[in-house]
Amino acid sequence: MAGVAKFDRKAVLLAAAREFADRGYEGTSIAQLVTATGLLRGSLYGSFGSKAELFRLALDEALADDSDRDLVIDLVTVALRERAAHDPEVAQLVSERLAALDGTGMPASEQIYRRLAARAGIHPREP
Template sequence: MTRQRNFDKAAMAVKLMPVFTGHGYEGASVSELVTVSGLLRGSLYAAYGSKLGIFVAGLEQLPPITKLTDEQLDFVIVGLLEVAPNNPVVKDFFKKYLATADKNELALKIGSVILAKTN
């Protein structure tokens, strides 16, 4: 008999987004995800399967592109730059997610965020 999950997977994925935005996908350690979540490593793996599963669960919680907060946009940038090029699941997510976005507006918004971080 498995134990019943005592946390909301979607809310936890949102809570863990800053770990990825703060360190990038590769720099985000499972140990830090465990610390920030307050869960045991086994509970995270049981819920999401992997670090990638946590990241994808975060992607699934994003609002429409026009309603992204700055922190959520940072998460999108990490996904586009670090994860999507090497992962077909994340690449496919972004193809669908960005399909209706105004590409010029999105490029300006992303570019502005990246430039602001260089100052």
């Protein structure tokens, strides 16, 4: 009888989140997710169903964890750019996070702009 594979679900989701944040949804291959998470392809599909579902779960985990603000902003940007228009669950998660970001003293749009600029090596002046 085959044993049930055990892994740290949160760690796998955050590893996938970082991969999606770095490469974008379309730019992240299953092979890259396998490498990043340490799971086999079959385990990845067996546990998460599809790349789209893995993205949703990784986004949800990163938003819930919220310990890495840059990761959250990068994922929100990927979600807005590549997933929200055709995935209502992603759109809802992003909408909720944008509202939460707006309540942190700096508008969400400014936070996203500053993160994108920083990733490009541009450091905008303070207002």
